[in-house]
Amino acid sequence: MIKTPKDELNRRLNLFISTMSKIDPEWELAVLFDKINIFYFTGTMQNGVLFIxxxxxxxxxxxxxxxxxxxxxxxxxxxxxxxxxxxxxxxxSFPESVYIAKETLPIIVFERFNKYFNFKNIKSCDLAINYTRAVKSDYELNFIKKAGEIHRITKEEIVPKILAVGMSEFEFARELLNQMLRLGHHGVTRIRSYNGELYLGNICFGENSNYYNSFDGPGGIKGVCPAVPLFGNPDTILEKNMLIHVDTACGYMGYYTDKTQIYATGNLPQHVYDEHKKCVEIQNRVAELLKPGNTPSEIYEKVMSEIEEEFLPGFMGYKSNQVKFLGHGIGLHVDEYPAIAKGFDIPLVENMVIAVEPKKSIVGIGMVGIENTFLVTEKGGICLTGDNHEIINV
Amino acid sequence: MIKTPKDELNRRLNLFISTMSKIDPEWELAVLFDKINIFYFTGTMQNGVLFIxxxxxxxxxxxxxxxxxxxxxxxxxxxxxxxxxxxxxxxxSFPESVYIAKETLPIIVFERFNKYFNFKNIKSCDLAINYTRAVKSDYELNFIKKAGEIHRITKEEIVPKILAVGMSEFEFARELLNQMLRLGHHGVTRIRSYNGELYLGNICFGENSNYYNSFDGPGGIKGVCPAVPLFGNPDTILEKNMLIHVDTACGYMGYYTDKTQIYATGNLPQHVYDEHKKCVEIQNRVAELLKPGNTPSEIYEKVMSEIEEEFLPGFMGYKSNQVKFLGHGIGLHVDEYPAIAKGFDIPLVENMVIAVEPKKSIVGIGMVGIENTFLVTEKGGICLTGDNHEIINV
Known part of the structure; x- marks a missing residue:
């Protein structure tokens, strides 16, 4: 059994305490209920309450x-x-003030708890938790790199063997999941955002990647049915000269990487390749800037300002799917702090891990573009999920 | 695309309104944010707010x-x-009082909302929602019966073909998931309880089904690792004369059934078969009582009082895993209202759907017992998930 080492638990706790003290030097107590936070600080995912x-x-x-x-x-x-x-x-005895993670705590759970404790002053420690979890240790990076390697093998070697004209989107998704599990993907995909949900990822043939969806990402998805707008659609069949958008999470020992690769069954119009290439360039430009000291908001504004105006319609999502970020942190959840977006003004630090995903919707074709998971270093972002960023012909 | 018919949406809304009016004749407004509730009342799982x-x-x-x-x-x-x-x-304009679903709403979401609305008196409509969703229509039962049929085929026909001495628990879980998806299982498994999580279900070889876990059910699970205590364990290998506990959800068009079947690779001691048989008898006794008018709490107390005292150690879970219920409602979530447990005093009505799961932990062997999903009818519970409740030898 892999136990999170005591030194690693202490590192996490000390970083949280020092971050809290920067935010509020007078803080006394934080109480956590969410099992992912509890795993992070204790190494076990049991049901209970953590007092810090x-x-x-x-x-x-x-x-x-x-x-x-x-x-x-x-x-x-x-x-x-x-x-x-x-x-x-x-x-x-307890202080009168308490910090809690308000983003993930249901009202009723806190009411049941506070019936006994009667805390008067209830503040959010979400930012301190998010910031702490964003900075990965070598222990954590080891798992993330392994997830990245499973991702690379899957997207570069396995998917081209699976995709076949005539199969349904759901059938492909099923076989992809099966192969990822075979390679060591741990199964469940965890999202932090309220109402967020992924089942492996967004797997789309053709224009399904332009289909409207409720998830806060650039890629569309049709999914199984209105009750299960996830995974793959059973009625969409792969044809010749079709674009395939495969955006999946991959998990290893609790940690995720995120990666999107585009495939095609035959030739697509030249402008599709051109627009894809432009997205890869944008990804690489963001990656260059993933250095300690740069702020996510500045990176977002700088890179967006460099994009020619005529490229913007459909960039980062089809019509009302369009989102205002270029990437997101990733770790024990697929959607972690920080986003590469306005409002994220705390400088990056070494060993944050960021998925960068510039994508563009092309009407009549689907979404082109790319996503890879990068490590923040002094030299800029290092890609953890493979180097073949082209549209792969199958 | 399967759209929830307007008549069905109206039925749900009217039942909710009449239930709320029984609970509080003065109520004026309920506001819902959770996407499963939103799907239930609108037929689409989009991000937004539903005012009723x-x-x-x-x-x-x-x-x-x-x-x-x-x-x-x-x-x-x-x-x-x-x-x-x-x-x-x-x-x-809005009233001063509002009902919200406190069980599933994070504090921060409501704070962001109420900054604008400034509701003074905030009450819980969880019971009214839970009761409404518990009573299924023919439209919903159609999907649940289909999930039950996929479940039956999987557990009776497919699993015996997959299980093979020498394979790991994780490998078996992977192949089981793959076959269930092939038969039409929709993928994601949804749990309502805070911090609840399932990835297909609890799949255990031998004593892993006695392993301690945080999930509020009788069956134990080891899972992949401390960060992913779900699905199957990669290091546990199937041996001869081993018991296998396969407890999975199965989803179709958003609706679930729940079923556990026990298998064995060769002969187990006679007392294991005897204790299993006793669990099946308890299941059937609960099922007999699943009639409109009976209350879940009375069913629980009656059936528990009929069980001989010497059978109780290990019944409904190994040591600290032991739970105090015999079954649970199921529908768009695997864990719905009502539980067959103390405190559930509202009488059953026709077309509620209840998973009944009497199980017993045997030290050195694992969990025996059974789970099936039943429809509440005038004649008692009708099993929707197949009739072979024996230990299946493989």
Whole structure:
């Protein structure tokens, strides 16, 4: 069993504490409920509540399952509880103010909790959590690089063998998922945003990648049906001279990379290749700028300002699908901090991991463009998901 | 494209309104944000806010994607908005009290919303939503029966062909998922509970089904790793004379059934078959009682009181995994209202759908027992997921 080492847990906790102290030097306590945050800080994904005191350590009160937490976790302060009120048998008094992760906590869970604790002043620690999780250690990068390698093999070697004229989009998605699992992809795809959902990714033949969708990304998707607007469509059949848009997450030991590759069954009009090439250039331009000290908002504005105006219609999404970012952080969730977008003004630091995804919708054809996952370094972004960024003919 | 018919959308809305009026005759407005609830009432899974007035109809304000909502939905009152404040361009005044689904709504989403609306009195409509969704129409049952049929074929015909001594638990899970998708399973598995997560289900060789887990069910699971405690374990290899616990959801057009089947590679000790048989008898006893008018809490207490005391250790879970229910509602989520448990005192009505899952942990062997999905009828529960409830030898 792979246990998150104690040094690594301490690194995460210390970074969170120092980040919180920059945001609010007077903070005293943060309380976390979300299982991904709990895994991040404790190394076990059990159900419970994590108290992080500025000056009194971190303490995980485990409802279910304490025995598993003990087996899996190198985290020191584990306590069994049956309900929130059992926490008082370990700690008697608490400050009046508390920080919580408001982005992911349902109202009812906090109400049930605060019935006992009666915190008066409730603030959000989302930014501190997001920033902390954005900066990856070598331990984490090891998993991300492995996910990137599975991604590279899948997109460069496996997909061209699977795609065949006459198959349905759903059939292709099914076989792609099967092969990714065979190579070590861990299965579930995790999204942080409320109402966000991915099942592997957006897999589209032809104009389905221009189809409207509710997900906050540039690529469209038709999906299985209105109740399952995910994965692949059973009624869309691959034809000759069709464009195929394959945007998937790949997970290894909890960590994700994100990658989009475009394929074609035969020749597409020359302008399609030209517009694709332009997207690859934009990706590479963003990647160049993925250096410590640069801010995501400046990168966004600089790169967008360099794009000729006539290229903008359809860029980053078909009509109302259009989004206002060029990339996003990635780690234990596919959609992490920071986005390469306006409003993200904290400078990048070394070892952030960012998926860059310039794409363009072409009416009558589908989405061209590219997505790869990059490591922020002094030399600019290093691609972790393979180097073949062309449209691959199958 | 399968569109939810207008009559069906009206049925759902009217049942919700009449249920709310029973709970609070003075209610005026409920506001829903969760995409599964939005799909349920509108037939499209777009991002936005649904206002349901007691006396002024239901209105869906769609942020992303309005065009798709128009294409997919038979719901009448669709309005495009870019932000919550745009709702004021359609409606000028609102009551002071609002009902929201507190179980699934993150604090930050409601704070962003209420900055504009400034509702003073915020109550939970979770029970009314849950009750409404629990009562299925023929339209919905059609999909659930189809999921049940895919489930039956998978568990009775496919799994015995896949299982082979020497394969890993993860390999088996991968091939099982692949075959279920081939038969029409729609992919994603949706859980309503906070921090709940399933990737197909709990797939366990031998004692892995006794392994501690955080999920609120009787069956244990080891899963891929501490970060992905789901699906199947890559290091557990199927041996001769081993018990296999296969608990999966199966989805069709958004609707789920739940089913567990036990397999064995060769002979197990006689007491294992005896304890399994006892679980099947308990399932059938619960099913007999799944009639309109009976309350889930009474069914739970009656059936539990009939079980001999010496059978109870390990029943419904290994040690700290033990849960206090015998079944759960199922529909657009795998975990729906009602549970067959204490505290669920509203009588069953015809066409509720309940998964019944009496299971028992046997030390050194794994979990025996059964799960099937039943339709509540005047004659008792009708099984929708197949009739072979024995341990299947492979």
């Amino acid at each position: 005191f500025k000056n009194n350590g971190a303490h995980f009160f485990v409802r279910r399952n304490f025995d598993r937490a003990k087996e899996e976790s190198e985290f020191e302060n584990l306590y069994p509880v049956k309900s929130f009120k059992d926490i008082f048998s370990y700690f008697k | 007035f007691k006396n002024n109809g239901a209105h869906f304000f769609v942020r992303r994607n309005f065009d798709r909502a128009k294409e997919e939905s038979e719901f009448e009152n669709l309005y495009p908005v870019k932000s919550f404040k745009d709702i004021f361009s359609y409606f000028k």
